[in-house]
Amino acid sequence: MSAFASGSVSGFDSLLEPGQAPRAGHLILNMGPQHPSTHGVLRLVLEIDGEVVVRVRPVIGYLHTGIEKSCESKLYQQVVTLTDRIDYLCPLTNNLCYVLTVEKLLGLEIPRKAQWVRVLLNELTRINSHLVWLGTHALDIGAMTMFLYTFREREEILKIFEMASGQRMMTSYFRIGGLALEPPLGLLERVRAFISGFSAKIDEYETLLTRNSIWMGRTRGVGVISAADAIAAGLTGPCLRAAGVPLDLRKTQPYSGYQEFDFSVPVRTESDVYARYLVRLAELRESVKIVTQAMAGLPEGPFKAQAPGIVLPDRDKMKSEMEALIYHFKIVTEGFRVPAGQAFQAVESPRGIMSYYIVSDGTSRPYRVHMRCPSYANLQSLARMVEGRLLADVVAVIGSLDIVLGETDR
Numbered sequence: 001m002s003a004f005a006s007g008s009v010s011g012f013d014s015l016l017e018p019g020q021a022p023r024a025g026h027l028i029l030n031m032g033p034q035h036p037s038t039h040g041v042l043r044l045v046l047e048i049d050g051e052v053v054v055r056v057r058p059v060i061g062y063l064h065t066g067i068e069k070s071c072e073s074k075l076y077q078q079v080v081t082l083t084d085r086i087d088y089l090c091p092l093t094n095n096l097c098y099v100l101t102v103e104k105l106l107g108l109e110i111p112r113k114a115q116w117v118r119v120l121l122n123e124l125t126r127i128n129s130h131l132v133w134l135g136t137h138a139l140d141i142g143a144m145t146m147f148l149y150t151f152r153e154r155e156e157i158l159k160i161f162e163m164a165s166g167q168r169m170m171t172s173y174f175r176i177g178g179l180a181l182e183p184p185l186g187l188l189e190r191v192r193a194f195i196s197g198f199s200a201k202i203d204e205y206e207t208l209l210t211r212n213s214i215w216m217g218r219t220r221g222v223g224v225i226s227a228a229d230a231i232a233a234g235l236t237g238p239c240l241r242a243a244g245v246p247l248d249l250r251k252t253q254p255y256s257g258y259q260e261f262d263f264s265v266p267v268r269t270e271s272d273v274y275a276r277y278l279v280r281l282a283e284l285r286e287s288v289k290i291v292t293q294a295m296a297g298l299p300e301g302p303f304k305a306q307a308p309g310i311v312l313p314d315r316d317k318m319k320s321e322m323e324a325l326i327y328h329f330k331i332v333t334e335g336f337r338v339p340a341g342q343a344f345q346a347v348e349s350p351r352g353i354m355s356y357y358i359v360s361d362g363t364s365r366p367y368r369v370h371m372r373c374p375s376y377a378n379l380q381s382l383a384r385m386v387e388g389r390l391l392a393d394v395v396a397v398i399g400s401l402d403i404v405l406g407e408t409d410r
Helices: 067-071 076-083 091-106 112-141 144-165 187-209 213-219 227-232 273-296 315-320 322-334 374-379 382-386 393-401 405-409
Strands: 002-005 027-031 043-049 052-059 341-349 352-360 368-372
Touching: 052 382, 052 393, 067 076, 067 368, 076 091, 091 112, 091 341, 091 352, 091 368, 112 144, 112 187, 112 213, 112 273, 112 393, 144 187, 187 273, 213 273, 213 393, 273 393, 315 322, 352 374, 368 374, 374 393, 374 405, 382 393
Parallel strands: none
Antiparallel strands: 002 027, 027 043, 043 052, 341 352, 352 368
8 A cells, every 4th residue: 555645646646536636735545456355456546635535436457357258259058167257255156147047048947956956055155255254354454363263164165065066166066957966965964064053153253243342433334325325326235235225136036946935134224334244144144044944945856957958968878878978979069059039137146236148149159248246336336435434444344345356357
């Protein structure tokens, strides 16, 4: 982090607002491009008056990967591995949003067992993401112990992902038509062992932070944004629900079987850093409820749709039946054609509304893939939250947004 006197560094003034220079006596502060919350690479250019932030402008693009363009050169089934890398804290949520969109174009009916496993693993993904947020957010404000606690629990979730898919993070486990593999024996027992003790871990987190006077002093009344301004800025997810807006697509536009689950949507009205913390803690408890229901009522049946030429055949059949071997070879080498048209699907990621828009030209590769990622939209509200606040509040507010720069730049 470095500060420069106004007008002393070429190009900094224009990064605030075109045509406007810092006022006399103000400083231009360059925060970054190292992200203060270590969630990627973000640069903030701030105009400050002493310790008060007058104006702020995020500068993004340091992590641009060109993933959307890369999708156009991949077979539909190959794009799944790209979606893993958009938000590395919820790759399974990206997998789900993408495959649901392609399944709309194909008109595939997904078995209930696959839908329920998708829900179960997505809620574990939500817990995983919120744990990383809580640990790093607390670390930013000086609560180091919380980071060690949350990563202790996260490690067990990553082991569950590895057991199911063979990978700890970039799982590519959800596939067009269902799942990559049938859930292995012992998976539910391992999930049950984790979930059974996790509520007590949340109690530990609350004991450490919720009534901690230092934590409350750094978060209450900080980064406030009205519900109207939040909606105008495109804010979604826990940040919007902390402003009193009960928007959660799992309830309002259920997908993948979420309509069969009983859970609540946590809402607060204070709309500050502390409220966002409380909403996410409550969401951890709701995810525990959903995972418990998914384990208790997991349907029997196939884990993928019966769609020859689109869904890979079972490996046992591939080794013993010539027709299955031909289908496997053709899908892997040539892909499958998707009817011309367009489809849109939105899901509720840990950070807010994530949506995919796919255009098919009738070939085996998508003509266009566009992702609407919540971190990009949520970042637009940063200025409204920090302008007029102390410089020390900026890091707390950024952490409360829970942005991931991988999906912001993509």
